[in-house]
Amino acid sequence: MMTSLFEHGPLSATLAEGNALRDFIFGTGGSGHHAEMVEETFAWIFWISAFFFVVLMGLTVLWSVQYKRRATPVALVSSSHNTVLETLWTVIPLGILAVMFFKGFQGYLDLSVAPAGAIEMDVRAAKWDWRIIYPNGAESTEREKLGSAKEIPIFYMPAESPVKLRMISSDVIHSFWVPDFRGKFDVMPNRYTYYGFTSGPIKGDKKLEAGPFAGTPYEDHWLFCAEYCGDSHSEMAAVVRMVPRETWAKIVDGWSSAGLTPVEKGKRLHTIQCASCHSIDGSKNVGPSWKDMFGKTETFTDGTSGVVDDAYVRESIYEPAKRIVAGFPPQMQPYKGILSEDDVTAIIEYMKTISVNHKPAEGQK
Amino acid sequence: MSTINHHGSHAVGGHHDEGSYLAPKGGLVSTMWAWATTIDHKKLGVMYLAAVLTLFFLGGVAALAVRVELFQPTTMVNGKVTGQVFQDAGGAVAAGHAIYNRIFTLHGAIMVFMVIVPGIPSALGNFLLPIMLGAKDVAFPRLNLLSWWVYVVGSVLGVVSIIMGGVDTGWTFYTPYSTSTDWDVYMRVVLMIGAAFVLGFSSILTGLNFVVTVHKLRAPGMGWFDMPLFVWAIYSTAIIQVLATPVIGITLLLLIFERLFHVGIFDPAIGGDPVLFQHFFWFYSHPVVYVMILPAFGIISELITVHAHKKIFGYRAMAFASLGVAFVSFLVWGHHMFASMGEMASAVFSALTFLVAIPTAVKVFNWVATLYKGSIQFTAPMVYALFFLFLFTIGGLTGLPLGTLSTDLHLHDSYFVVAHFHYVMMGGTIISFVAGIHHWWPKMFGRMYNERWAIVGACLVFIGFNLTFFTQFILGTRGMPRRYATYIPEFTELHQWSTYGSFILLLGFLVHLFVFIHSLVAGRPAPKNPWGGLSLEWETDSPPIEHNFHHEPLVKHGPYDFETTVPPHWDPKDYPIPASNFTADKH
Numbered sequence: 001m002m003t004s005l006f007e008h009g010p011l012s013a014t015l016a017e018g019n020a021l022r023d024f025i026f027g028t029g030g031s032g033h034h035a036e037m038v039e040e041t042f043a044w045i046f047w048i049s050a051f052f053f054v055v056l057m058g059l060t061v062l063w064s065v066q067y068k069r070r071a072t073p074v075a076l077v078s079s080s081h082n083t084v085l086e087t088l089w090t091v092i093p094l095g096i097l098a099v100m101f102f103k104g105f106q107g108y109l110d111l112s113v114a115p116a117g118a119i120e121m122d123v124r125a126a127k128w129d130w131r132i133i134y135p136n137g138a139e140s141t142e143r144e145k146l147g148s149a150k151e152i153p154i155f156y157m158p159a160e161s162p163v164k165l166r167m168i169s170s171d172v173i174h175s176f177w178v179p180d181f182r183g184k185f186d187v188m189p190n191r192y193t194y195y196g197f198t199s200g201p202i203k204g205d206k207k208l209e210a211g212p213f214a215g216t217p218y219e220d221h222w223l224f225c226a227e228y229c230g231d232s233h234s235e236m237a238a239v240v241r242m243v244p245r246e247t248w249a250k251i252v253d254g255w256s257s258a259g260l261t262p263v264e265k266g267k268r269l270h271t272i273q274c275a276s277c278h279s280i281d282g283s284k285n286v287g288p289s290w291k292d293m294f295g296k297t298e299t300f301t302d303g304t305s306g307v308v309d310d311a312y313v314r315e316s317i318y319e320p321a322k323r324i325v326a327g328f329p330p331q332m333q334p335y336k337g338i339l340s341e342d343d344v345t346a347i348i349e350y351m352k353t354i355s356v357n358h359k360p361a362e363g364q365k
Numbered sequence: 366m367s368t369i370n371h372h373g374s375h376a377v378g379g380h381h382d383e384g385s386y387l388a389p390k391g392g393l394v395s396t397m398w399a400w401a402t403t404i405d406h407k408k409l410g411v412m413y414l415a416a417v418l419t420l421f422f423l424g425g426v427a428a429l430a431v432r433v434e435l436f437q438p439t440t441m442v443n444g445k446v447t448g449q450v451f452q453d454a455g456g457a458v459a460a461g462h463a464i465y466n467r468i469f470t471l472h473g474a475i476m477v478f479m480v481i482v483p484g485i486p487s488a489l490g491n492f493l494l495p496i497m498l499g500a501k502d503v504a505f506p507r508l509n510l511l512s513w514w515v516y517v518v519g520s521v522l523g524v525v526s527i528i529m530g531g532v533d534t535g536w537t538f539y540t541p542y543s544t545s546t547d548w549d550v551y552m553r554v555v556l557m558i559g560a561a562f563v564l565g566f567s568s569i570l571t572g573l574n575f576v577v578t579v580h581k582l583r584a585p586g587m588g589w590f591d592m593p594l595f596v597w598a599i600y601s602t603a604i605i606q607v608l609a610t611p612v613i614g615i616t617l618l619l620l621i622f623e624r625l626f627h628v629g630i631f632d633p634a635i636g637g638d639p640v641l642f643q644h645f646f647w648f649y650s651h652p653v654v655y656v657m658i659l660p661a662f663g664i665i666s667e668l669i670t671v672h673a674h675k676k677i678f679g680y681r682a683m684a685f686a687s688l689g690v691a692f693v694s695f696l697v698w699g700h701h702m703f704a705s706m707g708e709m710a711s712a713v714f715s716a717l718t719f720l721v722a723i724p725t726a727v728k729v730f731n732w733v734a735t736l737y738k739g740s741i742q743f744t745a746p747m748v749y750a751l752f753f754l755f756l757f758t759i760g761g762l763t764g765l766p767l768g769t770l771s772t773d774l775h776l777h778d779s780y781f782v783v784a785h786f787h788y789v790m791m792g793g794t795i796i797s798f799v800a801g802i803h804h805w806w807p808k809m810f811g812r813m814y815n816e817r818w819a820i821v822g823a824c825l826v827f828i829g830f831n832l833t834f835f836t837q838f839i840l841g842t843r844g845m846p847r848r849y850a851t852y853i854p855e856f857t858e859l860h861q862w863s864t865y866g867s868f869i870l871l872l873g874f875l876v877h878l879f880v881f882i883h884s885l886v887a888g889r890p891a892p893k894n895p896w897g898g899l900s901l902e903w904e905t906d907s908p909p910i911e912h913n914f915h916h917e918p919l920v921k922h923g924p925y926d927f928e929t930t931v932p933p934h935w936d937p938k939d940y941p942i943p944a945s946n947f948t949a950d951k952h
Contacts, residue, residue, distance in 0.1 A: 049762035063736040076738040080676040097719040107771020149441035179844025186705040190633030234849035
């Protein structure tokens with residue numbers, strides 16, 4: 001009953017599709033049922049606010065002009081108290097605010113209660129990367145570069161499907177915000193939070209250009225971190241790419257890591273876990289580049305020096321603060337519990353393949 | 366009653382030959398010593414004013430630095446970083462962002478803890494509260510001096526932390542970020558948190574002093590409902606300061622313990638709960654939003670009535686609205702955490718939040734209604750008061766979609782929030798603070814200022830402010846998160862308009878600075894009552910004598926009884942207004 005009262009009210013059409021004011025306020029990217037709900041509630045509040053603003057400012061300007069001080073500085077006598085008027089302007093706004101509250105609560109429940117039959121995914125946040133783990137355990141291997149050259153992941157999402165995200169952070173508080181979905185929720189380090197939505201249809205006429213799925217329509221949305229989390233907070237972003245559900249299922253299947261060699265697995269782990277701080281082309285980032293690093297002798301912040309070998313790489317992954325390469329901040333989080341011994345081995349094997357300083361096997365046996 | 370009589374007996378015939386409180390005492394050194402150790406509420410008020418304005422300048426420079434950095438997004442063009450103004454020597458993008466993060470933290474921490482919270486109560490409140498009540502000083506003048514020096518110590522701690530390299534926690538110190546950041550340089554963050562802790566004591570002591578002063582030192586004949594509304598506002602503020610500030614004191618102390626001794630209260634890595642910190646923090650920091658805005662309400666009530674020569678509409682509603690806001694402000698802290706709490710808590714806090722809108726709206730209605738059939742004079746303070754109505758109404762109304770749960774989950778931690786609280790905190794508090802300084806400047810320093818240039822400055826501030834912050838509402842609804850050192854290219858144009866606006870704002874404040882300096886150097890002497898006000902401060906000399914009044918005032922009319930007190934053919938050049946509160950040699 002409440003649903004019908006609010007969703008088909010007289011003001012619900014004020015920010016309809018293609019509405020110039022809606023496009024000015026929110027932009028044209030809005031996607032999904034929840035976004036419409038939020039825009040509609042916002043529009044309702046907007047028109048009420050506009051009404052009060054125009055009345056108040058209109059009276060202020062009118063009376064300022066009308067009662068500008070003339071020859072004598074004495075005010076006209078008028079009542080300075082009116083019980084009926086004062087009661088009215090207390091009770092009427094109270095009624096409006098009560099409706100506003102219920103509309104807002106309804107929209108909030110829409111976001112926090114996951115739709116039935118939702119596809120469940122895990123969101124992992126860490127300074128300064130997003131990861132999404134799909135139902136088959138796979139992760140996206142596709143990357144895009146921000147203007148500042150930081151690499152961010154592209155997360156494929158099924159269009160017109162119910163999705164439930166279970167979110168956790170491994171360091172500080174982050175916040176999951178896809179502005180086009182018109183909702184966000186904090187990602188906590190000590191407990192799961194959830195974000196449920198039914199994704200909208202694919203709008204626009206973009207088509208995937210290369211790869212096995214070329215020609216498939218898609219639409220991109222930004223994912224931002226909305227809770228301040230340090231140096232690269234403003235670049236803790238990702239692309240949420242909506243594709244048709246069948247295509248999405250095939251793409252995610254292709255990302256499964258079963259049957260990869262250690263070097264291939266290491267390369268994939270780098271893309272997913274390490275690329276935002278460690279480049280492989282020699283450029284300087286938050287951490288040292290892996291290009292030519294393995295086998296090189298590095299100086300550490302404590303003044304000592306040593307060769308980057310298997311033991312150092314493992315130590316740096318599990319206890320990064322122990323020995324930090326000089327010239328870099330102590331920013332890395334420990335990956336104990338996140339990367340297994342198998343993963344570490346894979347990373348070491350991959351690092352060897354991109355370093356000229358690595359002398360394979362010669363003289364060791 | 367005994368206090369009043371006691372106070373009165375001192376006043377009788379005691380101060381006929383006293384000079385201005387500003388008169389120097391001997392040489393430069395002894396004059397400075399006299400100021401540093403003064404227990405005169407007026408001198409303390411003036412010192413607070415100077416300190417707050419200096420820190421406002423420092424915080425403003427940080428704000429401009431933020432706007433300059435955001436003029437362009439940071440991009441990599443042919444392997445070279447462009448569009449990043451603040452860069453680390455190493456040239457890494459992230460290290461440059463780290464500098465930006467320190468600058469916005471500096472801006473927030475200075476503006477909140479050192480400027481807006483203490484600003485109006487400590488500077489104007491200290492100067493005016495006793496005079497408006499007809500008293501010689503606050504109830505505990507020595508405690509007042511202590512508050513001042515505690516404020517100085519707190520501010521110095523904050524500035525030292527900045528000189529040591531600054532902190533990047535944001536002014537909200539959210540855990541576990543604040544317990545883990547800069548772990549190689551512990552003391553900076555501890556110092557900044559310590560600064561906020563110490564500043565809290567200054568707040569508590571000042572608040573305590575004001576509460577007692579209002580209760581015990583009202584002049585004979587002045588009942589509670591004969592007090593000027595500025596006094597009501599400062600009184601409500603003082604109650605919040607006394608009740609809420611200890612909570613932030615404890616919270617900040619726990620945060621320091623957490624950093625130094627790893628106690629495990631807030632940091633989940635050692636068993637704590639980061640949301641607990643947010644509850645503690647906002648339990649103080651939300652009421653403090655009203656510590657920041659209630660004094661502004663008080664100023665606007667004075668300005669609109671005096672410059673419109675009109676009795677305030679709904680005096681009692683105004684007084685109770687101040688108290689109502691103060692009360693409800695303790696019950697709404699959770700609306701800062703809609704994105705991290707459960708459904709039940711969110712629903713309750715959202716509903717309570719809407720309650721605070723009612724007394725606030727009533728105040729705006731009353732101010733506008735006061736203009737009706739008034740006699741409005743467009744002086745600089747009045748122009749500012751009208752600008753306040755415009756800006757604060759926008760600030761208040763944009764609070765509605767933030768109190769509404771579903772829209773808040775989109776707008777939370779976006780530029781919409783940034784714009785909203787700047788419309789309230791700057792468009793509300795700072796604008797009314799500047800308005801109040803103009804209104805009481807002749808009283809404080811005994812000199813008039815150039816009205817025309819003051820109005821030019823006000824208009825520049827108004828235009829610059831709207832350009833700077835209205836653009837940010839749109840940035841927010843379109844998806845720009847706050848505390849970002851760079852952004853996606855779509856947002857560039859609006860950010861550039863915002864930056865242009867911030868420089869117009871700077872120009873406006875520079876005009877004010879020159880108007881004030883010119884007034885101190887060459888302003889014509891101010892009369893006792895330049896605006897024709899009826900509250901007691903307009904019946905003492907400009908500047909007041911050391912003990913405020915030559916005779917103890919006996920209050921015979923209310924502070925806003927313009928219609929019954931001002932005779933029909935009164936000429937503004939006739940000072941003071943006839944039917945004054947004073948009766949010569951009444952004893």
